[in-house]
Amino acid sequence: MASITTIPRELTHGEELVVISRKEYERLQKHLAEVRDALSKIRQGEKELSTGKTRVIKSLAELR
Secondary structure: OOOOEEEOHHHHOOOOEEEOOHHHHHHHHHHHHHHHHHHHHHHHHHHHHHOOOOOOOOOHHHHO
């Protein structure tokens, strides 16, 4: 992980701020987007499962 600098609360009037490199920030933004996408797909799958739009299989051979 890249080095992180913390700005003291005394300088920011109560807020504690963190400074990170742009590269690290962009990596974290990309990771957040991927997590949001995965959670969205999970919610959609759970919704389809609860409404009966999916089928349960016992083995991968049933997919053929």
